[in-house]
Amino acid sequence: MQLTILLIAVLALAVIGLYFGRRRALRAAGTNLSKLHSMPSYHGWYVALWCGIPSGIVLIVWLIIEAPILEALLLSYLGPTVAEQSEAMIGLLLNDVRNLASGDVVSREVDPAMQAAADRYASMKSTAQAAVLAIGVTLGGAGFGWAWRRVSPGLRARNKVERVVNIVLILSSCVAIVTTIGIVLSVLFESIRFFSIIPFWDFLFGLKWSPQTAIRADQVGSTGAFGAIPLFTGTLMITLIAMLVALPVGLFAAIYMAEFASPRFRNVTKPILEILAGVPTVVYGFFAALVVAPAVRGIGESIGLDVASESALAAGVVMGIMIIPFISSLSDDAIVAVPNSLREGSLAMGATKSETVVKVILPAALPGIVAACLLAVSRAIGETMIVVMAAGLAANLTANPLDAVTTVTVQIVTLLVGDQEFDSAKTLAAFALGLMLFVVTLALNIFALHISRKYWEQYD
Amino acid sequence: MTDLAEPRLANAWQDADWTKRRLRRRYRAERRFKAYGIIAVAVALGFLALLIGSVIAEGYPAFVRTSVALEVDFDPKVLGVGEAPSRDELQKANYGKLLRESVFAAFPEVTARKERRKLLKLVSTAARFELRELLVDDPSIVGTTQRVWLTASSDVDMLIKGSAPRDVPEDERRLDDQQIAWIDTFDAAGFVETGFNGEFFVNADSREPEIAGIGGAIAGSFYMLLVTLVLTFPIGVTAAIYLEEFAPKNRITDMIEVNINNLAAVPSIVFGLLGLAVFINLFHLPRSAPIVGGLTLTLMTLPTIIIAARSALKAVPPSIREGAYGVGASPIQVVFHHVLPLATPGILTGTIIGMARALGETAPLLMIGMVAFIVDIPGGPFDPATALPVQIFLWADSPERGFVEKVSAAILVLLAFLILMNAVAIYLRRKFEIRW
Numbered sequence: 001m002q003l004t005i006l007l008i009a010v011l012a013l014a015v016i017g018l019y020f021g022r023r024r025a026l027r028a029a030g031t032n033l034s035k036l037h038s039m040p041s042y043h044g045w046y047v048a049l050w051c052g053i054p055s056g057i058v059l060i061v062w063l064i065i066e067a068p069i070l071e072a073l074l075l076s077y078l079g080p081t082v083a084e085q086s087e088a089m090i091g092l093l094l095n096d097v098r099n100l101a102s103g104d105v106v107s108r109e110v111d112p113a114m115q116a117a118a119d120r121y122a123s124m125k126s127t128a129q130a131a132v133l134a135i136g137v138t139l140g141g142a143g144f145g146w147a148w149r150r151v152s153p154g155l156r157a158r159n160k161v162e163r164v165v166n167i168v169l170i171l172s173s174c175v176a177i178v179t180t181i182g183i184v185l186s187v188l189f190e191s192i193r194f195f196s197i198i199p200f201w202d203f204l205f206g207l208k209w210s211p212q213t214a215i216r217a218d219q220v221g222s223t224g225a226f227g228a229i230p231l232f233t234g235t236l237m238i239t240l241i242a243m244l245v246a247l248p249v250g251l252f253a254a255i256y257m258a259e260f261a262s263p264r265f266r267n268v269t270k271p272i273l274e275i276l277a278g279v280p281t282v283v284y285g286f287f288a289a290l291v292v293a294p295a296v297r298g299i300g301e302s303i304g305l306d307v308a309s310e311s312a313l314a315a316g317v318v319m320g321i322m323i324i325p326f327i328s329s330l331s332d333d334a335i336v337a338v339p340n341s342l343r344e345g346s347l348a349m350g351a352t353k354s355e356t357v358v359k360v361i362l363p364a365a366l367p368g369i370v371a372a373c374l375l376a377v378s379r380a381i382g383e384t385m386i387v388v389m390a391a392g393l394a395a396n397l398t399a400n401p402l403d404a405v406t407t408v409t410v411q412i413v414t415l416l417v418g419d420q421e422f423d424s425a426k427t428l429a430a431f432a433l434g435l436m437l438f439v440v441t442l443a444l445n446i447f448a449l450h451i452s453r454k455y456w457e458q459y460d
Numbered sequence: 461m462t463d464l465a466e467p468r469l470a471n472a473w474q475d476a477d478w479t480k481r482r483l484r485r486r487y488r489a490e491r492r493f494k495a496y497g498i499i500a501v502a503v504a505l506g507f508l509a510l511l512i513g514s515v516i517a518e519g520y521p522a523f524v525r526t527s528v529a530l531e532v533d534f535d536p537k538v539l540g541v542g543e544a545p546s547r548d549e550l551q552k553a554n555y556g557k558l559l560r561e562s563v564f565a566a567f568p569e570v571t572a573r574k575e576r577r578k579l580l581k582l583v584s585t586a587a588r589f590e591l592r593e594l595l596v597d598d599p600s601i602v603g604t605t606q607r608v609w610l611t612a613s614s615d616v617d618m619l620i621k622g623s624a625p626r627d628v629p630e631d632e633r634r635l636d637d638q639q640i641a642w643i644d645t646f647d648a649a650g651f652v653e654t655g656f657n658g659e660f661f662v663n664a665d666s667r668e669p670e671i672a673g674i675g676g677a678i679a680g681s682f683y684m685l686l687v688t689l690v691l692t693f694p695i696g697v698t699a700a701i702y703l704e705e706f707a708p709k710n711r712i713t714d715m716i717e718v719n720i721n722n723l724a725a726v727p728s729i730v731f732g733l734l735g736l737a738v739f740i741n742l743f744h745l746p747r748s749a750p751i752v753g754g755l756t757l758t759l760m761t762l763p764t765i766i767i768a769a770r771s772a773l774k775a776v777p778p779s780i781r782e783g784a785y786g787v788g789a790s791p792i793q794v795v796f797h798h799v800l801p802l803a804t805p806g807i808l809t810g811t812i813i814g815m816a817r818a819l820g821e822t823a824p825l826l827m828i829g830m831v832a833f834i835v836d837i838p839g840g841p842f843d844p845a846t847a848l849p850v851q852i853f854l855w856a857d858s859p860e861r862g863f864v865e866k867v868s869a870a871i872l873v874l875l876a877f878l879i880l881m882n883a884v885a886i887y888l889r890r891k892f893e894i895r896w
Contacts, residue, residue: 067744162792169702172695176720176766179759183730186737249500256497269501276508278878280820282849283515283871286856290864291514321507328504352486354493375725382727384823389856409729413826416736434733438726445725 003129006059006136013140014052017147021047024151038158046157049164050147055140062132070128074121097121187438190431197425198226203432205229209395209406211415211426226429228436230395234312234405238387239380241316241401242323246376249320250327251369257328258335259357277325285389288318293390300402308404310392316401319386323376330375334368335361367455374448378441384409408433515875519868525657525670526612526620528583528646532562533605534595543603550596555588559610566651567642578639584611586671609653614669614862616643620654623865634861660869664837665851669862672855674870676837680750680830680845681819687754687841688818692761693811697800699762700769700807705795724763731760732827740828747829748844756824761814768810772803805892812885816878822849848874 022044029036036043071094078093085093100118151157195203206227253273257266293314300307307313338361346356362369392404393414415430536543538561539553563579564570570579587610594608595601615634618624620643630636635643646652663673703720707713735756739745745752776799784794825831830850838845846854848870855867 158790162790165792166706169698169706173699173702173707173716173766175695175699175762176723177716179734179762180719180723182738182759183726183734186734187730190737249503252497252500253504256494256501260494260497261501269505272508273501273504276504278816278820278882279511280822280849280874280878282820282822282852282856283511283875286852286867286871287511287514289856290518291510321504321511324504324507352490354490355486357493378725378727382729384727384729384826385853388823388826389853409727409823412729412733413823416733417826417829417831431733431737434730438730441725441727441730442722445722449721 003059003063003132006055006133009133009137010052010055010059010140013055013137013144014048017047017051017144018044020144020148021045021151024148025153025157028151028153035153037154037156038161042157042161043151043155045161046155047144047147047151049161050143051140053164054143055136058132058136058139066128070121070125073124074117077120078117101125183438187431187435190428191435194425194428194432197428202226203228203429207397209411211411211429226425228408228433230397231406231408231411231433233397233399234391234395235381235407235409237312237399237401237405238316238319238391238407239377241313242319242380243373243377245317245320246323246327247373250324250376251331253324254328254331254335255357255362258332259353259361273325273328276321277329279322281322281383281385282389284318284322285385285387288314288386288390292318305402307402308392310390310404311402312391312405313401315387315390318390319380319383322383322386323380326379327372327376330372331365331369334365334372337368338364367452371448371452374444374451378444378448381444382409382437382441384413388413408437412437512875515868515871517868518865519870519872521618521621521623522660522865522869523657524621524654525659526617526652526654527609528612528616529607529609529651529653530562530566530583531605532558532591532608533565534558534602535561536602539595539602541602545599545602547596547599550599550602551592553592553595555591555595558591559583559588562608566646575638578636579642581635582613582616582639582643584613584668584670586666586668587611611670612652614860616652617670618862618865619643620647620652624861660866661873664835665833665846665854666835667833669858669860669866672863672866674848674851674873676834677846677848677851677870678873679837680753680834681847681849683750683838683841683845684753684757684847685815685819687751688757688761689811689815691754691758692765692814695758696762696765696811696814697769697807700766700773701795701800703766704770704773705799706791720763720766724767727823728760728821729823729827731756732824734759735824735828746842746844748832748834748846749842750838750845750847751841752828753825753830753847754841756828757818757821760821760824761818764814764817765811768814769803769807772806772810773799775806776802802894805888805894809885809889812881812888816881816885819881820849820874820878822847822853825850826853848877 022040025036025038025040025043029040033040074094074097075090097114097117098121100114101122203226206225207229208225208227209230210225257270261269293309293311296311296314296317297307297309300311342360342364343356346360347353351359387407387410391410392406393410394404395406395411396403398405412430412433415426415433535558536545538558539545539550539555540557541549541553545553560580563583564576567579570576590610591608612620615624619626619635619640624634626633626640643652659671660673661678662675663671664676666672703713703716707716735752739752739755740747745755780798780802781794784798789797825847830846831854832844832846833854834844834846836843852867852870852874855863855870
């Protein structure tokens with residue numbers, strides 16, 4: 001709560017600084033504004049930044065170090081008997097004390113010692129936060145005073161403010177890098193822990209996937225097997241079915257739109273097709289599970305085939321529908337980018353339009369189309385909701401599209417949804433699968449980019 | 461290629477018949493090719509029509525709700541309260557008994573225990589809370605008899621709306637013949653009514669399909685998008701400004717660019733793993749809270765917004781920048797006073813489209829525990845909540861038949877929001893787009 005007060009106080013100080021800095025600059029300039037090096041509002045911003053940045057840094061630093069510091073203090077208060085327990089027990093105890101202090105439910109009977117610890121924790125927390133509030137406000141006030149006194153006609157306030165703005169710009173463009181590093185590190189660390197339990201090659205080439213590990217040592221029948229091959233084949237099968245649907249439909253739609261259709265038809269149809277790309281994937285999942293899967297099953301049974309109710313075919317077809325606009329719009333770009341001279345040259349030789357398309361335009365647009373397909377495959381591999389809702393959970397190693405198969409993304413979701421302990425091989429396996437997913441999709445994207453860049457320029 | 465395979469005479473091209481045949485074949489191939497294109501477009505449009513059509517067909521009944529009227533005798537003895545009960549007493553009174561007595565009173569001829577239990581299945585179990593609300597709002601009706609409209613149970617609701625067929629064998633129906641007969645006599649007496657289901661937009665989730673609503677999910681999605689917008693918009697725009705206007709062309713900025721393009725293509729579920737590992741396990745933020753969802757979606761939408769903002773900045777012609785430099789503006793002033801205002805419509809359009817994508821995203825939210833069953837409407841970004849697409853996922857998984865129409869209705873609401881956002885984006889683009 002006190003941190004919210006600090007945040008508000010910092011903002012208020014900055015606003016006051018903005019006003020007084022500007023006023024002081026105006027006073028100093030008197031009637032002749034051109035005496036000022038910078039515009040008055042830059043002086044205001046100068047003071048405001050001096051108020052806000054120091055106390056803002058204090059606030060952020062405290063938010064980061066609050067939890068570990070309080071934890072260490074609490075542990076030293078609880079004494080050596082607690083510190084000797086296993087890490088998990090300590091974590092549970094600390095959690096209970098924290099919950100008790102904030103008035104939430106706790107997992108055990110509350111004894112007086114624990115109540116005392118909770119009271120102690122609450123008082124430590126409020127003391128520390130009051131101290132942070134005091135430091136923050138003092139720093140802000142000091143910054144205000146210092147900057148305000150320096151405001152004078154000769155102060156190069158604009159340059160200083162612009163330097164800060166520049167730093168802010170650089171920092172925000174680094175967020176993307178930080179995100180990538182975050183993804184790689186978070187997935188990699190957990191994966192390394194996983195591979196220290198399950199050997200890497202067993203994971204990559206194992207033929208059996210049943211992630212239910214035994215909770216007790218004497219439990220029967222659930223030893224856990226983490227061979228990911230059935231997941232990879234399942235993912236590949238669904239992706240293949242999706243591409244079999246999306247590639248012909250998307251490519252022919254793009255060719256028709258670009259080469260045959262009248263502009264009016266194109267203007268109407270193209271945005272409608274784009275709607276398919278905007279529909280949330282959970283809607284496709286619903287469509288797959290409640291409309292397509294029963295239909296596939298019904299058709300299969302009427303011609304005497306045994307179809308699983310969560311067949312790969314249904315999920316694959318719906319995923320194909322989702323990818324159609326992706327392929328069609330990217331191929332459309334590639335086809336339109338083919339220079340008109342090629343088209344006209346071919347038509348002038350007496351070729352029909354379709355011959356021109358097949359023999360001249362498609363070869364010229366091929367790099368773009370291949371890149372579109374690779375991007376579409378990477379999309380299909382990473383797609384989650386459709387398969388979670390319409391594909392199965394059982395890891396079957398099968399080549400029959402009417403059977404239920406499971407995919408990498410389905411397993412990540414089932415392993416991580418619900419209550420979990422964070423150290424078991426079961427949850428760590430999800431991160432290993434995530435690492436595979438990240439690496440494969442990244443490789444596909446880079447490869448697609450490489451192809452379209454390398455083979456593109458020859459017609460320009 | 462086939463023309464080469466033809467056995468041809470030395471002067472084949474002079475043979476008029478052969479030429480004609482070949483030409484006909486080529487024109488046929490041309491027509492066929494064109495037909496493939498039309499079929500492909502038709503197939504894609506057909507899929508879209510099927511998708512939207514099936515959702516609308518399933519979903520529109522959810523916007524209608526069935527109520528039944530009961531003569532309720534608010535007898536203080538049944539309620540277990542005094543003659544002039546206090547508010548506290550009324551909160552704790554026995555509404556289950558009141559509801560039971562009222563239902564039995566409507567059908568005095570039914571006395572057998574088993575049949576009476578079947579009778580109770582006609583009214584929603586949530587009806588007792590409706591009675592409580594009524595009484596707490598107006599304590600003066602204690603001791604009187606009132607006609608009260610109460611929510612019917614999901615089975616009755618579907619029967620009245622025609623979603624549950626009457627003509628299937630009795631043991632395949634949720635309601636047996638006797639229950640249907642009761643409902644029909646009630647209906648004939650004018651005690652059954654259907655009306656617009658406003659509760660659907662206000663209520664939070666529930667185990668009972670007839671009172672489950674999307675209010676909680678909409679609030680959760682709202683807080684999440686709020687967090688996302690507050691973070692992505694400034695970060696995305698400033699990052700785009702730096703990369704487009706200030707960044708020197710060197711290996712580091714090249715790396716950032718490649719990075720952003722790759723991030724835009726990373727599967728959304730991987731962002732969910734990141735959110736779980738960093739925000740929940742490392743920073744100990746609360747599970748299931750919109751703040752975590754918003755942070756995760758921020759990282760996910762950031763590349764989209766940076767790319768959109770960069771292309772909007774790129775579209776501003778250099779003459780604007782040169783003119784501003786010419787009158788003595790500093791580089792920062794050039795960007796913030798001249799370039800940015802002109803690029804704003806494009807940036808806003810990109811932001812809205814990015815937000816629309818974030819609104820429809822489900823997979824990363826499953827990772828960070830927003831799939832919990834939550835019956836309260838969240839009051840802020842730190843309360844446990846679920847989001848609209850996740851609510852759809854949860855209901856689609858529920859076995860009760862009554863939830864199918866709820867799922868479709870929730871999808872319709874989600875699609876309506878998405879269409880609205882995209883329409884605003886298109887309008888902004890059309891209205892403010894400047895052609896240089």
